[in-house]
Amino acid sequence: MQENPTHQHDPQESEPPARPHEFWDGFYRERTQVWSGNPNALLVREVEGLNPGTALELGCGEGADAVWLAKKGWEVTGMDISAVALERAAAHARDAGVDNLVTLLEADLAEWSATDPGTCPGYDLVCAQYLHSPTELPRNAILLRAVAAVAPRGRLLVVGHQDFPPWGRHPAPDPALPTAGELAEELGLVAAGWIIETAEAIPRTVQGPEGQEAVVHDNVLLAQRGA
Numbered sequence: 001m002q003e004n005p006t007h008q009h010d011p012q013e014s015e016p017p018a019r020p021h022e023f024w025d026g027f028y029r030e031r032t033q034v035w036s037g038n039p040n041a042l043l044v045r046e047v048e049g050l051n052p053g054t055a056l057e058l059g060c061g062e063g064a065d066a067v068w069l070a071k072k073g074w075e076v077t078g079m080d081i082s083a084v085a086l087e088r089a090a091a092h093a094r095d096a097g098v099d100n101l102v103t104l105l106e107a108d109l110a111e112w113s114a115t116d117p118g119t120c121p122g123y124d125l126v127c128a129q130y131l132h133s134p135t136e137l138p139r140n141a142i143l144l145r146a147v148a149a150v151a152p153r154g155r156l157l158v159v160g161h162q163d164f165p166p167w168g169r170h171p172a173p174d175p176a177l178p179t180a181g182e183l184a185e186e187l188g189l190v191a192a193g194w195i196i197e198t199a200e201a202i203p204r205t206v207q208g209p210e211g212q213e214a215v216v217h218d219n220v221l222l223a224q225r226g227a
């Protein structure tokens with residue numbers, strides 16, 4: 001989640017209305033660009049060396065990660081609940097000349113299934129970067145469906161918050177912030193014979209509204225399904 005320097009606050013700071021798509025459309029409408037436009041560093045770190053194929057990104061926001069993947073040769077389907085974010089993602093893909101490789105779908109992932117039209121079972125990469133929400137988000141149920149959407153020998157990448165700075169609020173009502181290892185267990189990856197390639201908490205220094213600094217951690221889980 002690379003923030004635009006002009007973006008002064010996190011989604012957690014606003015009081016969420018009941019409906020997730022209204023919250024997220026409102027969140028994105030507050031600024032012409034919320035995120036930096038650069039890909040998430042941990043996506044780049046984990047995926048750079050992989051052979052491109054088909055990729056499904058859950059919660060793609062303004063599309064910086066989808067565009068980066070497409071530039072690397074991946075054929076990407078990006079899903080998000082916010083039509084406002086997806087319009088920006090489409091424009092970003094067009095400007096980057098990769099719109100032929102990027103398909104964008106508006107969907108509430110709480111209701112998504114890997115067999116829905118527009119998505120297909122068998123992606124070489126299914127990824128979710130900072131799929132957190134202050135509105136209702138059944139993250140583990142969504143990630144279990146993500147697991148089901150990974151092709152044999154394909155990979156699942158989940159990058160997320162492990163903790164927040166003292167001035168940030170927990171993204172209630174999603175209390176589940178498992179470590180990468182715990183997430184691998186919860187998703188049944190080890191039991192199902194997946195290879196856990198990365199399960200780490202990576203420290204990152206963040207700056208608060210008054211210039212104060214704190215170290216927070218992002219967790220990253222990269223796992224490969226067996227043949």
Ligand SMILES: C[S@@+](CC[C@H](N)C(=O)[O-])C[C@H]1O[C@@H](n2cnc3c(N)ncnc32)[C@H](O)[C@@H]1O
Pocket residue numbers: 001002020024035040058059060061062079080081082085107108109110128129130131132133136137
């Ligand atoms: C914290 S942002 C992260 C965006 C992007 N992945 C990034 O790293 O910059 C969370 C994203 O998840 C999306 N989202 C939240 N709840 C969702 C849901 N139920 N279905 C689909 N997308 C959702 C939001 O619209 C938002 O774009």
